[in-house]
Amino acid sequence: MFERPSAGERAVVIQLDFGRRDLKEDLEEVRLLIESAGGEVVAEVTGRRQAPDPALFAGKGKVEEIGAVMRAAQADLVVFNHELSPGQQRNLERELKCRVVDRTSLILDIFALRAQSAEGKLQVELAQLEHLSTRLVRGWTHLERQRGGIGLRGPGETQLETDRRLLGIRVKALKERLAKLSRQRGVQRKARMRGDQLNVSLVGYTNAGKSTLFNALTKAGVYAADQLFATLDTTSRKVWLAEVGQVVVSDTVGFIRDLPHSLVAAFQATLEATAQADLLLHVVDSASAARDEQIDEVNKVLNEIGAADVPQVLVLNKADLTGLPAAVERDEYGRIRRVRISARTGAGLDLLREALAEIALDKTRDAAARFAAASAAQAETVASLPLSPNEGGEAESAPSSDRSTNLNEPYDFNHRTAHVPQ
Ligand SMILES: Nc1nc2c(ncn2[C@@H]2O[C@H](COP(=O)(O)OP(=O)(O)OP(=O)(O)O)[C@@H](O)[C@H]2O)c(=O)[nH]1
Numbered sequence: 001m002f003e004r005p006s007a008g009e010r011a012v013v014i015q016l017d018f019g020r021r022d023l024k025e026d027l028e029e030v031r032l033l034i035e036s037a038g039g040e041v042v043a044e045v046t047g048r049r050q051a052p053d054p055a056l057f058a059g060k061g062k063v064e065e066i067g068a069v070m071r072a073a074q075a076d077l078v079v080f081n082h083e084l085s086p087g088q089q090r091n092l093e094r095e096l097k098c099r100v101v102d103r104t105s106l107i108l109d110i111f112a113l114r115a116q117s118a119e120g121k122l123q124v125e126l127a128q129l130e131h132l133s134t135r136l137v138r139g140w141t142h143l144e145r146q147r148g149g150i151g152l153r154g155p156g157e158t159q160l161e162t163d164r165r166l167l168g169i170r171v172k173a174l175k176e177r178l179a180k181l182s183r184q185r186g187v188q189r190k191a192r193m194r195g196d197q198l199n200v201s202l203v204g205y206t207n208a209g210k211s212t213l214f215n216a217l218t219k220a221g222v223y224a225a226d227q228l229f230a231t232l233d234t235t236s237r238k239v240w241l242a243e244v245g246q247v248v249v250s251d252t253v254g255f256i257r258d259l260p261h262s263l264v265a266a267f268q269a270t271l272e273a274t275a276q277a278d279l280l281l282h283v284v285d286s287a288s289a290a291r292d293e294q295i296d297e298v299n300k301v302l303n304e305i306g307a308a309d310v311p312q313v314l315v316l317n318k319a320d321l322t323g324l325p326a327a328v329e330r331d332e333y334g335r336i337r338r339v340r341i342s343a344r345t346g347a348g349l350d351l352l353r354e355a356l357a358e359i360a361l362d363k364t365r366d367a368a369a370r371f372a373a374a375s376a377a378q379a380e381t382v383a384s385l386p387l388s389p390n391e392g393g394e395a396e397s398a399p400s401s402d403r404s405t406n407l408n409e410p411y412d413f414n415h416r417t418a419h420v421p422q
């Protein structure tokens with residue numbers, strides 16, 4: 001149903017410029033996407049257009065050019081680094097006499113290849129079926145008049161109705177199973193997230209280096225590779241920090257621009273953990289020319305999954321490639337905002353650990369302050385008589401005495417990090 005470029009399949013990539021993006025970055029990204037799906041880019045066709053052609057996406061002349069390039073390069077398929085409508089895809093396949101894959105299918109495909117856990121597989125299947133259901137609207141009308149298939153259809157149903165009905169049943173079953181898994185995981189997570197332990201999620205654009213950093217912090221040995229969407233399942237590990245004790249760090253699925261909506265929806269449960277974290281380490285490939293755009297894309301997805309208000313520290317990774325030194329940057333309130341590191345060489349990891357420790361201590365202190373305030377309020381109602389002439393109802397202000405210096409400034413767990421330009 002979902003055809004992926006199988007090992008060594010030769011792809012021609014189509015990238016059109018509608019006047020707003022950097023073609024080179026886009027071509028580089030789609031090349032990595034195709035390689036991550038096991039294929040190989042043998043030719044590129046670029047072009048410029050005002051708007052997509054309703055029938056063919058590209059213009060008639062461009063499609064002829066694509067056909068010629070495809071034949072010359074002996075390619076197996078054509079990949080549009082754009083979202084195609086079902087009609088456009090069908091027309092292109094008819095015109096080019098060759099398989100045509102769009103960006104969304106390509107991404108779904110890589111997810112299907114990578115899914116490891118039972119839940120990951122269910123989530124990917126759900127996303128694929130939901131993507132397919134949009135293609136059923138007009139996409140399979142050529143099948144509508146077909147008959148046959150014992151046990152496959154109800155009385156008088158057309159193929160399209162049967163397909164929709166079967167799809168609907170499967171989607172419903174998948175959603176129910178995912179909901180059950182999600183409830184179970186919610187219980188496990190609550191157990192893990194007890195107390196004042198800091199829960200940290202690594203988030204970021206795909207290939208930013210989250211898993212490499214996760215391994216460096218936790219010595220966990222999760223899969224990190226120069227592939228897009230190397231990670232699909234969330235992995236959590238406890239990390240021991242001097243003076244603080246345990247914090248829980250989670251490695252998560254990477255984001256990408258134009259992440260298919262069905263995929264975000266299907267991964268909602270996995271991403272819930274991100275929305276419930278105390279702190280996000282937003283890992284950035286600081287050596288990428290598309291860095292700022294990638295930061296925006298990640299923030300957009302975080303917004304969609306309800307994680308926009310979780311405090312964020314930007315981790316500028318791959319400092320070994322930019323040649324800039326490891327460093328910590330604070331805002332005017334002394335809060336840590338950005339840490340520059342190299343997960344690969346280990347430069348700045350000590351700074352990052354110190355930053356985590358500082359934030360974890362602030363969280364504990366916040367909790368202690370709340371506890372003290374609550375106890376004080378309770379004490380007030382029990383003991384209305386002051387124990388000494390100086391004591392009265394002032395107990396709630398006590399824990400703030402050590403907050404005068406920058407370092408001890410409490411981390412504002414309600415503060416949303418604004419986008420900080422590099
Ligand atoms: N030069 C350099 N490369 C790095 C650094 N950190 C990670 N990489 C490389 O970047 C690539 C992607 O790393 P991963 O850790 O798999 O990235 P990720 O963010 O987990 O990616 P996904 O799971 O695909 O979203 C790998 O080839 C890493 O070796 C770094 O600090 N410097």
Ligand SMILES: [Mg+2]
Binds near residue numbers: 223224231252254
């Ligand atoms: Mg990863």
